[in-house]
């Protein structure tokens with residue numbers, strides 16, 4: 001017992017972590033649709049409609065997460081779901097918004113300042129005072145297993161990001177990104193793709209990109 005007390009006295013970080021887990025785990029299990037073992041969402045955070053959000057096991061969201069399952073906007077009603085599978089790790093200042101479905105699969109990494117949504121504001125009706133009064137157009141945003149989303153990436157509409165895809169820092173994703181590819185820029189374009197046949201990464205010219213995008217769509 002003395003040893004344990006000494007350990008905590010010396011190791012402030014371990015003390016803080018255990019306290020964090022004790023304070024948050026049981027409320028989270030009750031509040032979320034699911035909150036898996038070993039998962040942790042650091043304070044401060046702003047999470048709305050937790051019953052629409054399922055968190056797998058060993059998930060970490062660092063400080064200042066904003067996650068919103070949008071149930072209603074103006075006169076539109078939604079049945080949103082946010083599914084975060086096991087071992088997803090997200091750095092600070094991430095934002096996730098879903099009006100329909102945002103599904104982040106196992107072992108995905110979100111670097112800091114990543115923005116993810118499945119919806120966008122209609123802007124075409126010029127009679128409205130504010131674009132926010134126009135309807136929300138939504139789809140499904142699915143990020144497949146092992147994908148790596150670089151720092152500052154914005155996923156600004158419903159897209160599918162394939163398995164083990166890498167999205168370069170500060171990229172803006174507006175279209176599907178195939179599995180085992182590297183995409184960069186605004187808008188994000190595929191620059192490299194893994195050839196399972198040749199067992200190596202190959203550079204992609206802009207002409208070939210369309211071929212990969214269409215042939216690799218897997219959902």
Ligand SMILES: CC(C)(COP(=O)(O)OP(=O)(O)OC[C@H]1O[C@@H](n2cnc3c(N)ncnc32)[C@H](O)[C@@H]1OP(=O)(O)O)[C@@H](O)C(=O)NCCC(=O)NCCS
Nearest residue numbers: 111112149150151166167168169170171182183184185191
């Ligand atoms: C995408 C990434 C993985 C590519 O790395 P790489 O395979 O070593 O690529 P290279 O450095 O050889 O770059 C290839 C080309 O893409 C360009 N490029 C690379 N990353 C880019 C980015 N984020 N945005 C725009 N262009 C980028 C390079 O300028 C280069 O262009 P060129 O061929 O015209 O010279 C890397 O650049 C990246 O952005 N990593 C994410 C870093 C990050 O977010 N870290 C957070 C840590 S938690």
